[in-house]
Each structure stands twice: as structure tokens, then as C-alpha cells.
Amino acid sequence: MRIVIENAAIATVDGEEAGTEYTAGHVVVNGNVIEAVGEGKASDGPADRRVDATGCLVTPGFVNTHHHLYQWATRGYGQQSTLFEWLVELYPVWAGIDERITNAAAVAGLTRLARTGCTTAADHHYVFPRDGGDVFGATVEAARRVGVRLHAARGSMDRGESHGGLPPDNIVETTDGALAGTAEAVDRYHDSSPEAMVRIAVAPCSPFSVSDDLMREAANLARDKGVRLHTHLAETLDEERQCLAEYGCTPAELADRLGWLGDDVWFAHGIHFSDDAVKRLGETGTGVAHCPTSNGRLGSGFARVRDLVHAGSPVGLGVDGAASNEDGGLGVELRQAVYFARQNKGPHSASARDGLWLATIGGARCLGREGEIGSIEPGKQADLAVWRLDTLDHAGIADPVVALVFGALPPLRLLLVGGNPVVEEDRMVTVDEADAAVALRTASRQLAEKR
Numbered sequence: 001m002r003i004v005i006e007n008a009a010i011a012t013v014d015g016e017e018a019g020t021e022y023t024a025g026h027v028v029v030n031g032n033v034i035e036a037v038g039e040g041k042a043s044d045g046p047a048d049r050r051v052d053a054t055g056c057l058v059t060p061g062f063v064n065t066h067h068h069l070y071q072w073a074t075r076g077y078g079q080q081s082t083l084f085e086w087l088v089e090l091y092p093v094w095a096g097i098d099e100r101i102t103n104a105a106a107v108a109g110l111t112r113l114a115r116t117g118c119t120t121a122a123d124h125h126y127v128f129p130r131d132g133g134d135v136f137g138a139t140v141e142a143a144r145r146v147g148v149r150l151h152a153a154r155g156s157m158d159r160g161e162s163h164g165g166l167p168p169d170n171i172v173e174t175t176d177g178a179l180a181g182t183a184e185a186v187d188r189y190h191d192s193s194p195e196a197m198v199r200i201a202v203a204p205c206s207p208f209s210v211s212d213d214l215m216r217e218a219a220n221l222a223r224d225k226g227v228r229l230h231t232h233l234a235e236t237l238d239e240e241r242q243c244l245a246e247y248g249c250t251p252a253e254l255a256d257r258l259g260w261l262g263d264d265v266w267f268a269h270g271i272h273f274s275d276d277a278v279k280r281l282g283e284t285g286t287g288v289a290h291c292p293t294s295n296g297r298l299g300s301g302f303a304r305v306r307d308l309v310h311a312g313s314p315v316g317l318g319v320d321g322a323a324s325n326e327d328g329g330l331g332v333e334l335r336q337a338v339y340f341a342r343q344n345k346g347p348h349s350a351s352a353r354d355g356l357w358l359a360t361i362g363g364a365r366c367l368g369r370e371g372e373i374g375s376i377e378p379g380k381q382a383d384l385a386v387w388r389l390d391t392l393d394h395a396g397i398a399d400p401v402v403a404l405v406f407g408a409l410p411p412l413r414l415l416l417v418g419g420n421p422v423v424e425e426d427r428m429v430t431v432d433e434a435d436a437a438v439a440l441r442t443a444s445r446q447l448a449e450k451r
Ligand code: ZN
Pocket: 066, 067, 068, 124, 232, 268, 320, 321
């Protein structure tokens, strides 16, 4: 299948700053990869499909670097809570998830992501009820059905209340059980090929729900298997206070001590870092998933995105779980990231193009896939979003990137993942959205009734 997209504005995001842009250019897709990109018409050649994208902007598909898809079935709880208050309210609800509820939530969440330009999604799943069936497999199946790439981070918690942790004892695993389940997930699903649709990461949940042993052994397991490491870190000042009281060091220092800094690691949030911590993350190439909407909803603080990027740390965007971001779309996070940075450091601290950069190549770097996805360059995977800027919402905005990031999220003319259409004319190709909504409503109600 050879697809020729023509007459479009194109933001390739192929450089350290904004990257090369074209005002009326073409992208040629051959099979699952990008064959050519440039100004003007495509050079002659056979095309199975031609897309006249006049009035559209083509960007790389967005990369979501942190999510908890199962939380789509638990939106709207703890709507005025701090992180710890919110977790204490939600843990007993999450204890009721099973593979059917998780699948319905993941289909809904991934559909929302695709509808907002996302072609690769990282998911962090750390709740494994004993009678819940195969909740991890249910998420992988959902991604295959929706058609987006999944980086499934196999989470875990082994420190319940009786061992000084925050979660109730009935939703934590044993240390050995968590490690065995994680190793099994890697062996069963991880695909290291450039076109991989599913990769696995090793992902104990957070310092306040996981033992030191599990953190250390998880790092050993990931490095033994050649997969990446992920966890929540430095999200709130409550977490920092608890860490100082318990370990006598900050969360970043604890991560360093446990072997958790390196270019194979990315942290969710990474808000409360000192200058020394930012420098250390940068020099080790440790990544950060910036989740501005979730941070706003929980009042957690402002991540030091610009400082981290300048220090050398890969930074991408994440929506976080839908229980702390009911919108669940990735498109709005570009604007949120820019506005958060400006509220914190003034209007010169971030541009619309910085938002696009974080959502694309920045995210690809967090996931270790900058050679495969995240920019529009020949040889890379054909993960493309074709945005319609020809409606009233964007009329008169001359700069297409400013229209995309600062304006209303545009309809998608087309979303391709590895050359396969997932969204056409702003409608899902792969799943029936009405059916997905019915399944999600049923799952949410059943979960609420289980409490
Ligand atoms: Zn999270």
C-alpha cells in the first residue's frame, strides 16, 4: 500500500528545536514506513491512495508516555483531593477490577487517545486483584483492537499498609509474585523489532507502595531482559516528606541509590527535583513523563520541563490515568504543557513548537524509540496525524502549529499507525465508539456497585 498525502502544511519535528517545516508539501508512505517528505508535489510514482490535504497540517503521531488505562472505569472520584487522599479513596474501588472491566476501560481510553492524535501509548498497570483474571493481557488485547502502539509497563505494589505502605494489603502482590509476573509479561509480549506494536517495561508503582527489594530486583530484571524501567517519582511534596522521614533522602536520591537512574529509565511526573537532581537526571539521560493536566487536577506542582530538557533529560507528555484527568486526550496536553511552563517561568519559557516537540520526538526519546517514531523522516514508521485546520475554529490563524497547539483541538482528517488508518474523517475505523461507550458505562457501574 503506497499512500501519497499532498498539499499539506507539514511539521516534521526532525530537529533539536522545531525542525523542518513545509507550507504546501507531501508525505509518501510505503507499507509501514515513510518513503519521502518534502515541499511541493510528490515525484511521480504509483499510489494506491492519494489524499488531497489542502487546509491540513501533518504532524508525527503523538506519543503518550504515561497512563493507567484501567482508570477509565473510575473517572470522577476524589474530585478535590491531594494525591494521597485520592489514592486512599480509589484503592478500594480499583480492588474490584477484572479482565473484562479493564478491557472495556482500555478500549475507551485508547480510542480517546487515537481521536486526539496519539499513535503510541505507554500504560502503567499496577493493580492485580487475585480473582481479576488476566488484566494485563486485557490491556494488550485492547491496543491490538484499537490499532495503536502500546508500551505496557507491568507495574506492581508489594508494600501494603501493614508494611508502612499506602495501599491496603488486599491489593498488593508478594515481592516474588510481582517479579515473576513481570518476567512472564516480558517473555510473552515484548517485541524489540523497529515496527513493534507492543513493548513491555518493568514498572514498580512508586516509592510509597513498593519495597526496596522490589525496586532493586526490578532494575536487575529489566537490565537482564533488555527492557526499560518506569515508575512514579517526585510527584508531590507529601511523597518527598515521607521519603525524607523514612529513608533520610529525597525521592531522586533514593532512585539513585537503588540503581534507578539511566538512559533506560523514565519517571512519571518528576515535579519536585532540586537543581542537583535535575543535573543528575540530565547527565544520566533519565527521562520524565510530564503530565500537566493530572498535576493541575491534584494540585501537585509544576515540573521543571525546560531545566530538565536543557540538562539532557528526555521529556515527553502524558495524560496520566483518567481518574486524575477525566479528559483523557493527548491533544490538550500540548497546550497545557506550554501554559504551565509560562505560568511558572513567564511567556518566553515555552513556545507552541515546544509543545509539539514534547508530544512527539520528546515522547519517543522517553520510550527509547527516537530512531523509529516521533518525527516525519524517511525510513521511520508511518505514524502520522493529518489535522483539519480549514474549519471555523482555526480560520485566520496563519501559523498552523500555533493553530494546532493554542486553538481548539482540530478534527483528524486521518490518523495512520504504521501506515494503517485508525481514524478517518474524525471517526474511528477500528472500533465502534457507541459500543465502546456502552461497555465502559457498564464496567464503571459494576465497579462502583462492587465497593
Ligand atoms: Zn500515574
